[in-house]
Amino acid sequence: MGLKALFFYFVYTLGAFVFFLYLLFPGEKMAAHLSHTLNPSLAPVEMSMAHFKLYPPLGVGGEEIVFSFPDGEQVVLDSLWLKPHWTTFFDESKSIGFDMQLYRGKGFGTFKVPLSLEKGLNTMLSTYGADVEFDGIAVEHFHYGFPQGDVTLSCLAGGRFTLSKSPDRAPGGTGEITISNCAIEMDLLSALGMTGVHFSTVKITCRLQDNRLEILGCRATGPEMTIEMSGKVALATPLSKSRLDLKGRVQPDAGYLAGFSNLPPMMSALLGRFKGRGVPFKIQGRLDSPGVTL
Numbered sequence: 001m002g003l004k005a006l007f008f009y010f011v012y013t014l015g016a017f018v019f020f021l022y023l024l025f026p027g028e029k030m031a032a033h034l035s036h037t038l039n040p041s042l043a044p045v046e047m048s049m050a051h052f053k054l055y056p057p058l059g060v061g062g063e064e065i066v067f068s069f070p071d072g073e074q075v076v077l078d079s080l081w082l083k084p085h086w087t088t089f090f091d092e093s094k095s096i097g098f099d100m101q102l103y104r105g106k107g108f109g110t111f112k113v114p115l116s117l118e119k120g121l122n123t124m125l126s127t128y129g130a131d132v133e134f135d136g137i138a139v140e141h142f143h144y145g146f147p148q149g150d151v152t153l154s155c156l157a158g159g160r161f162t163l164s165k166s167p168d169r170a171p172g173g174t175g176e177i178t179i180s181n182c183a184i185e186m187d188l189l190s191a192l193g194m195t196g197v198h199f200s201t202v203k204i205t206c207r208l209q210d211n212r213l214e215i216l217g218c219r220a221t222g223p224e225m226t227i228e229m230s231g232k233v234a235l236a237t238p239l240s241k242s243r244l245d246l247k248g249r250v251q252p253d254a255g256y257l258a259g260f261s262n263l264p265p266m267m268s269a270l271l272g273r274f275k276g277r278g279v280p281f282k283i284q285g286r287l288d289s290p291g292v293t294l
Contacts, residue, residue, distance in 0.1 A: 028051060028052075031051055031052040047068075050065075051063040061080055069238065069239065080099075083097045084096050096110070096111045097111075098110075104136065105134060105156075107134035108132075112129040130162070130163045131161075132160065133160045134157070134160075139156075140154050151184065151186050152185040153182070154182070155181060157177060159177035174207050174208070175208070177206070178201070178202070180202075182199040182220070183196055183197075199220040201220070202220040203217075203219050212234055214231075215229065215230050215232070218248070227248060228249050229248030240286070243287075244283050244284055246283040250278060281294050
């Protein structure tokens with residue numbers, strides 16, 4: 001057998017092996033094993049995965065991935081695929097690209113982590129860096145209950161985050177979020193005869209440092225009103241216990257409010273007093289029971 005024939009036979013055998021490995025790969029068992037292995041490092045967040053798959057040529061991924069938080073909230077990824085960047089193979093920190101599908105949108109980016117089997121998973125996850133972009137994330141009828149009344153949110157979101165962590169510091173980074181077609185329904189607005197509030201665009205810039213989320217700027221514009229806001233959120237576990245310290249200004253549209261004849265006299269007088277300058281407000285207290293003052 002010649003060298004050329006031997007080479008093609010080797011390639012054929014290797015290709016057949018990879019093909020049948022892909023077909024016979026125990027995806028559900030691997031998904032359960034991977035979830036069991038990762039969950040101690042992700043606590044208090046819990047992860048589950050329905051299927052684990054190979055991603056030719058050398059990537060891996062999963063489908064129907066659910067992250068469950070202590071307060072009962074969940075984030076569901078339709079799919080997540082990891083692809084190693086071989087140019088960083090000999091670097092101390094390996095770079096891994098990822099693509100994900102969630103809520104009819106997509107996300108992608110790069111994750112850097114010092115991969116070392118000798119150090120163990122917990123040590124590896126204590127130092128990392130991430131650069132994430134997302135677009136077209138559809139939020140539909142997201143419901144949150146407050147003592148003052150329930151809130152329902154629907155919107156289309158996109159943005160970018162950079163995040164890093166070291167063994168002696170909590171995760172930190174910066175982010176920019178752009179929201180469009182935002183619709184908010186509140187029990188309080190319904191009592192005033194308003195069906196809800198709509199914003200055509202919402203732009204948010206933020207910074208995370210030492211378990212504190214700083215809202216550097218937030219501007220929401222729509223036909224009913226314009227809102228500008230900034231401040232800080234002291235993050236806690238569960239997230240509902242986080243403390244808010246936000247302040248801003250809301251500028252109602254005079255033409256829109258003129259169509260509501262059943263506004264309480266106190267509200268009408270307050271809006272008239274700040275006509276043209278907007279109404280200042282503060283939001284303080286815990287996330288699950290915030291207090292709003294004008």
